[in-house]
Structures are given as C-alpha cells and as structure tokens.
Amino acid sequence: MFKKVTQSIAKQMDPKGEVIPVYSILDQEHFRLFCLVRRKGKTMFCPTPGYRRTEYSLYDVLLHEDDKVSAGALIPTEDVQDSSQVVFTHHVDGRVEGKLHLPVNSANTEVHGSTHWSKEGSIKLEKKYIPVAKFESLKTERKINMNHSFIEQLKKRQQNLYVVYESVEASEETSYEETNRTEGSFMAQLYAKFSTKGTRDCKQSITIPKGCIIAFRPMQLTIQDGSWGIYHFPEDNIQTFASDGFSCGKSEALEKEVKAKYQIFSKLSVDLCVIFLKSIKAVMRNRNLFQELTQKMEAVLDEPDNCDLKTESPDLKDLLYSLQDSPKGLLLKLAEAINYTLYALDELTEDQLLLLLESLEEKIVTQQLRLVKSILEHSIENTKGCFSVDASLLSFSQEKELKITTVMLEMSGVKIQKNGSAECELEAFSSLAALYASLYVLDLLNTLD
Template sequence: MPSMFGRTTKKLVKEIGDQELRPVKCLVSATKIRRFSLIQRKKARSRFWQLPDVPLDVSLMHILEPGSSVPDAAVEVSADFSDTEVMKQQAAGSVNAGAEAGFSEETAVCRGSSLEYQIVSTPHETWTELQKRKLPDPEPYFLKQCREAGVNLYVVTETVELRNSPVLQDHSSMNISGKFSIPLNIFVKGEGQGGGLKVREKKLTVPKGSVVAYKRKQLVFKEKDWGIHHIAEDDDQETFPAGRVQKALGLGADFKLLQEEVSQKVKAAELSKDMQNIVFSNLLAMLGDREALQDLMDKLEQEPFGHLDGPGGTILTELQKDSCYSGVVSKCLILYLLETLMVLSDIQHVLLAQSMEKRILLPQRDLVRSILEPNFNCSENTPFTLQPELLAPLQGEALAITYGLLDECGLKMELNSPRSTWDPEAKEPLCALYGALSVLSQLAEA
C-alpha cells in the first residue's frame, strides 16, 4: 500500500481534477518544491517507462541574470478537502491447497485526513517579464553539468500548498481466529491456534506550507536563449536540443518489444558468476534505501566512476576490475536494473528484497508477463483472472508478497481471490517490475 502521504496527495489531485497536476509522493519533496523551483528528470534507458521527477535545490532565479523584482501577482484559490475511508474485509479457509486450513480473518481499516489548501498559480505576465532576463555568460556551472548529463529540466509553475498542518491518520485492526500455518498477509507471519487481535495506528503531521501537488513546464535552452513549453507537457522534447528527438513508442508497441529489450540487455552483459553474486547480494543490501540506489546510479554515470562506501562501493570496485568492454556492458545492465527500481515504490523495494531472499523471482516474472502480455495496449479497465498454474509456485507468504507488488502497481489484488481488473495506469510500473524481476532472476542464478 502507498504511504499515508502519497495516498492522500493522489486522492486530492484526483478530486481537484486537473490532469496536469502531479501529486508529491513524499514529505521530503513537499518541503523542497516551490514555485520557480527546478525539477530534474533523467532520460530513461527504456521506452516503456519514465524516471520520477527529482526536485532540486535550485530555482529559475538562480540561473538567470539578476534583474529588477518581477511583479508576481500570484493567483490564489483556497479550498478544503476532507477524506475518511473505512474498509472491512472478511476471509476464511485457505488460499493454497497445501496449507493447513481452518482460519477466519476480519480486517478493518480506517483512514482520514482533513486538508485546507490553496492553489497558487503564476500569471502569464510574470513569465513574459522573466523571459526578458538573459542567461549569464559564461553559463552557470549547474547548467553545464545538466547539459553534459543530458537531463531534462522543468520549472514549477503552479503549486497546491497547505494552509493548515493536518494530521494524517491510519488505523487498522486484524482479528484472527482458528488454526493456521500460513501468513495471512505480509505483516502476519507464523503458525498458531486460537485467536488474536492486532491493532496498528499511524499518524503523520504535515507542516503548514507544504506543497502537496504541482504543475511543471519544460525548460529549453538554445545557445544564449531560454524558453518554456507553455502549451502542454511534451516529454519528447529536449531541454538541451542536440539533434533529432527519438519519439516514445505509442500504441504500436507490444509486449514482445519490452521482452526483447530486457533480453538484449541481459544477453549483452554476460556477467561472470562471481559478478552476478556480488551485484545480487549488494543490491539486496541496498533495497529499502532509495538514496543509496540513486547515489550508485549517479556514480556509475561518471567517467571515471565516482567513489562510494558500503554495498554500492563494492559493486563499483568490482566493475573497475573488469576489462574495458566487459565493464561497459556490465555497467549498462546495472544502470538499466537501477532504473527499473527507481520507477518502483519504496514498499515494492521491501517486497522485492523478500522475493530475492525467497528465490521466487522467476515465477513472479512469469505472473507479471501473463498480466502484461494480453493487456499491453488495453486502454480501458478490463477484468482478468490469474492462471492457477502460475499461482501454484507462489503460496502462503510468497503469494502475499507477490500480490503486494501487483497492488502497488495499481492492480487491486485480494489475497483470497485470483481475480482483478486491469488499470491502464498500471502499465508503466508493471513494465518496470517485469524488467526488474527479469534481470534479478538472471542474477539469482549465481
């Protein structure tokens, strides 16, 4: 399940109804993003997903020549949003034929939030005045770095800011009775008889002034001039144009292209058994630490490699021992894998770590394939049923972990049912999950 903060911001954006608004997914970003802040997005090594936005500690004002104060008559619209969700679910019996049955489970979840917010937008006149400012000569070192790295930059044009300091609440309880020898969900493990009640309550206070959603427009730099794509977001454009832009795949793409892309990455690398083991074990140690994964990505993209301590440093050290060609293709595979992980959520990282430890990556990959392949170009919500033979190797806790991975992609999975509904918005994270499981299962062979 998503974090309390991410779940709340997503619901708020859906309620506001503006498709250009992007929910802020973590509290750290909520305190960094402001109007005129710069957002970085690196180009993905795949056509099937995009890397997440990364807010920077740099604003548009930092990269322009100083000028007179800009008349910024920001437009503010205030509103309130209150949301309470109560869910109750009962389950009985067994989800796998091999486990001892005879249990009943009743789960109740109550979530609530009450937000007072304002939408702050920037009038067109402000942008007109700002574009009278020139870029310094020589260009700021920050821009030079971005140009060399080939990243795209965006500027925040509108924010949804909190006028209060809300307390987000998540209260859940689980009542279990009977005899059981399987985990009923990823939080309850073990074997026992009788009954039990588990209560969990979480609260999160969000600071007043936090930005919970934003709009951003792409910056474009050509020689000494700069501009903004005002009309619409166009991720096919380049912040630093250097020639013909490769368009993303549209509806003509199918699952086979994704399968071929992943297969080519794996075959090209041909890592030694020792290297496979080193990458697998050290990535396992890093899952759950998004910052460490991002640091490893950044250091791998440097020439020569940057320095890191810990598991990431071990991977870098081993890569430097490889021959020139072998090191390059190995680096490409590891960067591709890291990209898939950056698309996935923090909760999926924890679940993937459990999958790696249980060595269930291959059946999980096959299950994800069975969902993606027939629905790849489906643009409507469509019911589907998971194939029993693919569920057979995933029982008990392994099934709960797998359903958690799918649920985080946007598919509504119930532990005691193989049925779900395809959601087109789940396609991108499912593609990334398929890529991650494919590469990790190959590494696990060591």
C-alpha cells in the same frame, strides 16, 4: 508516508499526471515556484516521469539587466498568483474513492483521508502559479548567464532543464496518522521474517509544516546563446501516453525495454551476481538503504568522474566497491540498470516487496515472471477487464506459493483464480509493468547466481 499523501493528492487533482507529487519532505523546498528541476527518465511502468531537485531557481541563473552579474534576488511576490479553490475529499473503506470540487475565488484546499488501515488526516492546501505572461515578459528583460557553472555543466551533458510554474502547498501545519493492522497472519509472518519492524501492526505519523510543497507542475526551458524560452507542450506527448491504459503492443514494448536495460546484468560474473542480488534484497527490506543507493546511482549518472561510492552499510559496501573499480563505460551502464531496478521497486507497495523476497526463498520467481508476462499480453479494453491465462502457470507445488502470487498480483490490480480466469483493473498496467521488471531482474540475477 509523505509520498503516499502527496501521490494521493496529486492523482485526485490531476489524473492525467501533469501535477507531480513531491516524494521527500526533505526536498520539498527545491520544488517551489521558479525552482529549476531536472527530469528523471520515463519508463513503461512510470510513463509520467518524476523530477529531481537542483540547488537553483530561475532567478539564480539570470543576468541582471546589465548582463554582467548573476542575480540572487528573492522571487518578487507580485510574480505569484493564487488559483481557484480546490476541495478534495478522500475516503477509503476497503477501496479508494475520491471526490474533487473546484469552486472559485479562493486558494484554500482541504483534503480529508481515511482508509481501512485507519489512515486519517485533514490537509488544507494552497495552489499558486506564475502566469505564463510573466515568463514571456521576463525572458525579454533578462538573459541566462551562460557562464554560470550549473548552466555550463548542463550544456556540456545536453541535459534538459525545467522550471516550476505551479505549486500546491500546505496552508497550515498538519498532522497525518496511519495505523496498519493485518487481518490474519499471512502478511504479519512476512513482516516478522523480512522487515526490520518485526510486526505488521504499526502506527506512523508525520507532521507536514505550513508552506510545505505537496505537488508542482513544471515546464521545459529552451536556452540558446543566453536567450531562453518556455516549451509549452509536454515533451514526447507525455499526457496522452500516461492516459493510454492498456493498448496493443505495450507488452512487447515493455519486454524490449526491460531486456535492453538489463542486458548488462546478463554479462556479470557469478560472484558479481551474488553481490548485486544481495544489495537489491537489502534495499527491498530497508527504505534508508533504498534512498542511499538511489542517491549514489544518480550521482554516478550525473558525474561519473567525481561520484563518491563510499558507504558505511555492509549491505551496499561490496556493490559500491565493485562499481568503483569499473571502467567508466561499464560503470554508467551498471548504474543505469540499477537505477531502473530502483524505479521499478519504488512503484510497488511495501507488502509486495516482502512477497517478492518470500518468492525468492520459495524459488517461484521464474514461474511468477511467466505468469505476469502472460497477463500483460491481454488487452483490457477489448475484454472489459476479464480474461483467462494458462492455468498451468498457477500450478504451484504448495498452496502457500499460490497465495503469495495471487496476493502480490491483487496488489497490482489483478484478481486471478486458480483455474486461470482473471479480472484486471483499467489502470493496472503501470503497477504490473513495475512488477514484471522487478521479477525479471530478480530472476536474472538469481539464475546467474
């Protein structure tokens, strides 16, 4: 729920994707000003990548002026400046709408939210930043401690490092409540079948404490022989890429990316396919298992020689045990493929995950994959969002199977009729790409099973 709130705020504040939402309330302390973060790999379905916490701030890895002892001092308050007022009003009545106002001379932000799922809340925020001039001054005064263990490990692995220079935080404690109620019985039946909740009608609430970081903006650091600087331009032109929308060649690039990521899965034995598929289905049903597997795979990719792959979960035990016994080269490739799968699944809604599980049981994933691929091949800009696909791809043996597919697509921004006519939202590519990657891996493992 915290992720939903922060994503909504970040998107309305900056549709271009430079303001990054904090996904976990437990990690928010690690995204404050001057905190050092690492970037997750970007994908076709998530062109603006997320960032991972570290345990350090920039001041933790700087030398004192005598260049001998690393600094652990608190961040000077004079380094932090308030930005202009941001007032965000969020109202949903069947569809999401938003307004953003930017008056001046204040740092208070107010966010209101309501949805047709009875999602309500009012969040007052404060936007703070570090002037770039402060970084320019600091880099001439203080060098990086190249003997710091964290810096040594990053240098050895040639990993990029980023520093938070802008943050959005709650200026007072706020409660946010969401009530979900299904109209009709279709999704309610799936929740009773696959979800540990056992019902579609549920109420969730979260208390966001004062000072909690909601979103942030990072800049990349450059380090050489103790000297450091700020890379002022987004790496790989992320801003332009994120706002491209549908463009020619994207579907081919996505297909190439997905095949490359999952090539290692095609080499698994039948027994391993069963184990992998079982674990993936388990994390689709249980968010706690999802987080546990994500943390395990990130640990493998960070330190394959020292990662702990033990678990108390029966649903993950066989998978992690098989990874533990794998040679290092194979382990890294498998962990990267699993991590890519988790990225894709995380871009889908909870309801879509349930529909995917039902699709597996109904054995219609292969046909859905072909349908989504066909949709991705169309350019929305050239067709004003309207197009047609081969109607045979919507020819399912049961009406229920068609309903599962059309509802799942609609959640990704595509409304499609039984005759093949379709209408696609302008910003649907990322969600459709994530759906394509998810269907691809489920189809691959299920076919090899």
